[in-house]
Amino acid sequence: MSRTSKDFRNILLSHSARFVWQKSMALEESFPPVLKGMNEPQFVSLAFDEICDRCCATDAHTIAWREGARYCKPCLYKHFYTYEQFVAFDQSEVQRHQPLYRISYYDVVYPAFLSATTSLERRQEEVFFPRNTVHQYNVERLRIDSHEKLAKWFTEKHALYAEYHGYHSACIAWEQVHHARKEEALRREQSNG
Numbered sequence: 001m002s003r004t005s006k007d008f009r010n011i012l013l014s015h016s017a018r019f020v021w022q023k024s025m026a027l028e029e030s031f032p033p034v035l036k037g038m039n040e041p042q043f044v045s046l047a048f049d050e051i052c053d054r055c056c057a058t059d060a061h062t063i064a065w066r067e068g069a070r071y072c073k074p075c076l077y078k079h080f081y082t083y084e085q086f087v088a089f090d091q092s093e094v095q096r097h098q099p100l101y102r103i104s105y106y107d108v109v110y111p112a113f114l115s116a117t118t119s120l121e122r123r124q125e126e127v128f129f130p131r132n133t134v135h136q137y138n139v140e141r142l143r144i145d146s147h148e149k150l151a152k153w154f155t156e157k158h159a160l161y162a163e164y165h166g167y168h169s170a171c172i173a174w175e176q177v178h179h180a181r182k183e184e185a186l187r188r189e190q191s192n193g
């Protein structure tokens with residue numbers, strides 16, 4: 001990198017350049033707001049750099065927006081449960097402990113996500129539940145010993161879920177626009193060449 005571009009990069013990455021990032025992000029159509037706990041450069045990198053946050057593979061096409069991380073396919077399946085795995089896992093111990101709460105509740109409690117590239121036919125198979133959150137939630141549930149406390153727990157988790165769901169939808173909407181634009185650019189390139 002040349003001296004000048006290094007300087008430029010340092011300026012961009014410095015805190016005082018926040019407005020530069022905010023301005024650039026405002027130019028990107030329907031770009032979602034920066035995730036809590038991230039700064040602008042980190043968030044832009046999450047959106048555009050297809051590098052896996054776990055293993056550095058350069059074909060990381062899935063963004064788990066809530067986690068603020070990108071995943072390649074092997075890492076995605078390592079760190080997330082599919083719907084079927086989630087049901088099988090969660091049905092056992094927690095179900096015996098709290099038999100009144102069935103799977104329909106989980107859809108709006110556990111922070112699952114669909115990737116932006118999932119097709120309609122594959123919706124069921126391609127719901128991903130972060131394993132560490134599932135484990136943490138289940139540990140919490142197993143400690144709960146009354147219906148009142150359990151109802152409170154579900155209400156709280158549902159509020160978290162709802163907050164995340166709105167944010168995630170905005171992110172997915174941008175991702176879909178972004179993918180469509182990339183494909184269009186590729187088509188144009190092919191028809192010109």
Ligand SMILES: [Zn+2]
Pocket residue numbers: 052053054055056057071072073074075076
């Ligand atoms: Zn990976």
